[in-house]
Amino acid sequence: MIKRLLAIVLSVLVGLVVVAAPARAEVPVPPRAEVAAPALAEVPVPPRAKVADQVGAVVDEVVARQLTEYQIPGAAVVVVSGGRQVFGKGYGVADVSAGTPVTVDRTGFFMASVAKVFTAEAVQQLVEAGRLDLDVDVNRYLADLRIQDTYPGRPVTLRRLLTHTSGFADTPLGVAVADPAGVAPLGAWLRDNQPPRVRPPGTLAAYDNYGFALAGHIVETVAGTDFASYVDRQILRPLGMTGTTFAQPTPEGVRATLARGYRADGVEARGQYGAMSPTGAGVVTTPADMGRFMLAALRPGNPLTAQHSTQDPRLPGMGYGYEQHPRAGQAVVNKDGDVPGFHDIMALLPETGLGIYVAYNGDGLGSAANFAAHDLVDRIVDRLYPSSGQAPTTAGTGLDAFAGTYRTTRYSHTDFTKLATLTTAVTVGVDGDELTTTGLSADPALTEQHWRQVEPGLFTDGRERIAFRDGVLFSTANPTVAYQKLSWYAQPTLHMAVAVGAVLVLLVGLLWWPIAALVRRRRGRSGVVPRLAVLAGWTTAGLLVAFVAVLGMILGDSAGLDERIFLGDSSLLTIALVLPVVAAVTTAAMLAATVSAWVRGWWRRAGRIGYTGVTASAVALLGVAAAYNLVG
Numbered sequence: 259m260i261k262r263l264l265a266i267v268l269s270v271l272v273g274l275v276v277v278a279a280p281a282r283a284e285v286p287v288p289p290r291a292e293v294a295a296p297a298l299a300e301v302p303v304p305p306r307a308k309v310a311d312q313v314g315a316v317v318d319e320v321v322a323r324q325l326t327e328y329q330i331p332g333a334a335v336v337v338v339s340g341g342r343q344v345f346g347k348g349y350g351v352a353d354v355s356a357g358t359p360v361t362v363d364r365t366g367f368f369m370a371s372v373a374k375v376f377t378a379e380a381v382q383q384l385v386e387a388g389r390l391d392l393d394v395d396v397n398r399y400l401a402d403l404r405i406q407d408t409y410p411g412r413p414v415t416l417r418r419l420l421t422h423t424s425g426f427a428d429t430p431l432g433v434a435v436a437d438p439a440g441v442a443p444l445g446a447w448l449r450d451n452q453p454p455r456v457r458p459p460g461t462l463a464a465y466d467n468y469g470f471a472l473a474g475h476i477v478e479t480v481a482g483t484d485f486a487s488y489v490d491r492q493i494l495r496p497l498g499m500t501g502t503t504f505a506q507p508t509p510e511g512v513r514a515t516l517a518r519g520y521r522a523d524g525v526e527a528r529g530q531y532g533a534m535s536p537t538g539a540g541v542v543t544t545p546a547d548m549g550r551f552m553l554a555a556l557r558p559g560n561p562l563t564a565q566h567s568t569q570d571p572r573l574p575g576m577g578y579g580y581e582q583h584p585r586a587g588q589a590v591v592n593k594d595g596d597v598p599g600f601h602d603i604m605a606l607l608p609e610t611g612l613g614i615y616v617a618y619n620g621d622g623l624g625s626a627a628n629f630a631a632h633d634l635v636d637r638i639v640d641r642l643y644p645s646s647g648q649a650p651t652t653a654g655t656g657l658d659a660f661a662g663t664y665r666t667t668r669y670s671h672t673d674f675t676k677l678a679t680l681t682t683a684v685t686v687g688v689d690g691d692e693l694t695t696t697g698l699s700a701d702p703a704l705t706e707q708h709w710r711q712v713e714p715g716l717f718t719d720g721r722e723r724i725a726f727r728d729g730v731l732f733s734t735a736n737p738t739v740a741y742q743k744l745s746w747y748a749q750p751t752l753h754m755a756v757a758v759g760a761v762l763v764l765l766v767g768l769l770w771w772p773i774a775a776l777v778r779r780r781r782g783r784s785g786v787v788p789r790l791a792v793l794a795g796w797t798t799a800g801l802l803v804a805f806v807a808v809l810g811m812i813l814g815d816s817a818g819l820d821e822r823i824f825l826g827d828s829s830l831l832t833i834a835l836v837l838p839v840v841a842a843v844t845t846a847a848m849l850a851a852t853v854s855a856w857v858r859g860w861w862r863r864a865g866r867i868g869y870t871g872v873t874a875s876a877v878a879l880l881g882v883a884a885a886y887n888l889v890g
Contacts, residue, residue: 309612309642310344313337316641317634321349324630328622331520332360334367334545337638338556338613343549352517352619354524360619362545366501366516367617368530370595372548372604373504373538374470375555376489378420378562378579380477383492385416389480392417399476403449409458416476418459419469420578421567422738425461426468427671429453432826433467434532434597438507438540444475444485447533456671462730463569463576464667465738467537470579474536485536494547497554501544504535512542517619519599523817527599527621529824538595545615548604552613555606563591563608569740570725570732572716580606581737585636585721586643594631598820601627605635614638621817629700651710651718654691660715661686661693663749664731664741670887674835675823677813677886680750684731684741693717695724698733757882761806763875767868768799774865788860791851795869798844798876805837805883838889842880848873 317335325333332350336343348360358365384390390399395413397404405414409425418424429451435441453468478485486504494502503512519527532539555563565582568575574582580591583605592605602617614635618627664684670676684697693709709717715726723734731741746752771792812822812830822828852873855866883889 309337309339312641313345313638314347316637317345317347320634320637324622324626324634325350328620328624328626328630329522329524330618330620330622330627330630332365332517332620333616333618334360334362334365335617335634336362336545336549336552336615338549338552339611341553341611343546343553346546346549348545354518354520360517362549364501364515364544366512366542366544367602367619368516368519368538368595368597368600369502369541369543370530370538370597370600370602371467372543372593372595372602373536373541375562375579375593375604376493376504376541376551377470377474377477377536378577379493379555380485380489381416381420381473382562382578384477384480390416390476392420396472396476399479401479402445403452405472406452406455408455412458412460414455414459414469414472416473417566419466419473421576422463422466422469423460423567423576424466424469425455425457425459426464426466427453427456428464428466428668428675429468429670429672430675430823431670431673432824433534434529434539434824436528436531436825436827438531441506441531441540442533444471444478444533444535448472448475454671457667462667462740462742463567463738464740467534470537471534474534477536493551497547497550499543499547499550502542502547504541506531506535506540508540508542515544516542517600519597520620521599521817521821522621522623522625525817527597527821529598529821530600532824538597545617548615548617549613552604552606552615556608556611556613560608563606569730569737570727572713572725573723573732573734573737575737583734585639586645588639588643590639592635594628596628598824601631603631603635605639607639612642621820624702625816626702629702632700651712654688654693654711654717656714657688657691657693657711660726660731661688663744663751665744665748666739666741668739672887674831674886674888677888680754680886683744683750686731693724698722698724698735700735753882753885756878760875760879760882761803763871764799764802764879767795767872767875768803770868771796771799788855791848791855791860791869794844794847794851795872798841798848799872801837801841801844802876802879805834805841806879808834808837809888835888838880838883841876842889845873845876845880848876 321333321335324330331354332348332352334348335345337345346362348362348365350360352358352360352365381390385392393415396416414424448471474485477488481488489504501512503509508516521527530540535541562578563580564577565575566577574584576582577591580593583590583592588607589609590605590607592603594603595601599621600619602615605614616631616634618631621627622630664686665679666682669679682697684695687694695707695709696705699707707719709719709724712718717724725732729743808830812828812834813819822831852870855861855869860866880889
């Protein structure tokens with residue numbers, strides 16, 4: 259998803275510049291950690307005859323279109339109902355060069371963040387065994403690291419970790435490795451890469467990979483064994499999930515059937531491994547295995563699928579690991595996952611015993627695979643449970659109070675991926691008695707949505723709902739984040755305008771100064787210090803224009819951007835982040851030279867104005883860069 263969010267950030271600016279491993283060791287789980295695995299569910303059959311036929315008709319048509327339209331090599335779909343698998347089918351190929359077909363029983367896919375529900379299951383087992391408490395400070399269970407006491411009296415708890423409300427900032431840069439043999443131990447990685455806590459726990463949600471990894475580490479600490487071995491012994495084996503593993507490197511037997519994942523440009527993707535396996539790094543499964551897990555997860559009274567957090571009581575929220583996405587009058591919970599080249603989703607309808615798992619081994623054009631997975635699930639649910647109508651709406655009043663620009667709570671406070679917020683801001687406008695929004699829809703073809711008021715502060719577009727409270731926007735489309743209204747000075751459009759204007763001025767200086775310096779040299783009018791001042795200006799302009807160009811090259815490679823971010827191993831990225839630091843030094847020299855130029859009368863008045871303009875532009879561009887963690 260990140261590459262789609264970042265790829266166009268600097269397109270305008272760039273245009274201006276152009277003007278094999280052993281099997282898992284059997285690690286015994288201490289007796290105190292032996293807790294009951296989830297039992298297979300006895301669930302009612304959905305109230306529709308011939309579920310398999312209806313599902314098959316939808317899936318065959320939609321998946322065939324998706325693979326062609328989005329250029330995704332392969333997919334697999336499994337549906338369970340009435341306590342058994344009723345549909346399972348592979349589409350396309352698992353390996354483009356070999357032409358290996360996708361099958362639901364043997365083809366392995368990287369699970370990505372769907373693994374979070376396994377982590378929640380492991381935590382719940384230990385809670386039921388009396389080994390863990392969901393509401394105590396997690397530092398009670400940690401021996402090798404300690405969570406910062408940023409908000410005294412408001413500690414991080416497991417309940418907050420499992421509902422994305424712990425308050426940690428997002429930190430996607432460098433979380434993955436290309437070689438699974440180089441994966442660091444989970445505890446050591448968490449200790450060395452703890453992100454800042456940026457809000458009190460339980461206030462606003464922000465999707466939190468670190469938090470789920472921390473929950474997994476608590477499991478392995480209390481159980482006395484590594485997380486992969488715990489999950490294997492306590493969840494996978496009891497369910498017969500022989501094609502699933504959390505171990506890294508991937509065991510030979512599982513690796514032999516693993517599909518290859520592909521970027522949008524057809525190149526095989528890297529970056530699926532990493533220390534945070536409880537969040538999905540390196541986790542492999544087969545669609546048939548996920549069918550077995552869904553049957554277990556559909557057990558009556560499963561506490562993980564119940565609501566445990568909501569940011570607005572009028573909207574659905576979070577279970578433990580599961581997101582609530584009601585549709586067609588049905589209670590639906592799901593969890594999706596994304597790593598480079600692999601995208602999947604698991605959706606459960608607990609009240610009717612229906613489970614759907616979809617997996618793709620390609621990012622798809624425009625990073626469409628994640629949307630494709632959600633779209634397929636929606637179409638299956640719609641076919642089985644036709645909508646009974648829309649909620650009544652009323653005329654909107656006082657809508658101007660909601661208008662503005664909103665920023666997601668999920669962004670990095672420390673690395674350059676904050677740049678994504680330039681293009682992911684949500685805008686809310688007023689159109690008569692309706693609200694309009696851009697930036698909320700996951701559908702790439704739906705850029706603007708129209709919302710009618712249901713009650714004050716609550717709106718619907720016929721499918722989804724949004725709510726406003728205290729300057730914060732909440733959406734049923736994604737209960738794992740909130741959107742905070744921005745002040746005028748934090749507007750992305752303002753920052754882009756400043757950056758574009760600054761680059762224009764810097765380009766003029768970069769092109770004009772060599773000519774002007776040559777003229778001055780011939781006339782003999784410049785002293786050494788003024789010439790050095792011009793050199794500092796020309797160098798600054800060159801550094802900052804090069805910075806924009808290099809950053810544009812990185813962001814322009816949309817097909818490989820996820821890899822660059824997750825692996826953090828790009829030489830271009832290193833260069834891009836060094837250039838503004840050096841430019842900051844030369845800009846300081848320009849500031850001093852600007853004062854001297856006016857005090858001592860260097861150059862003509864037009865020359866002094868021009869130099870001052872370039873200095874101000876350098877300061878402005880560095881200011882925007884610093885606001886998005888691109889300096890330092």
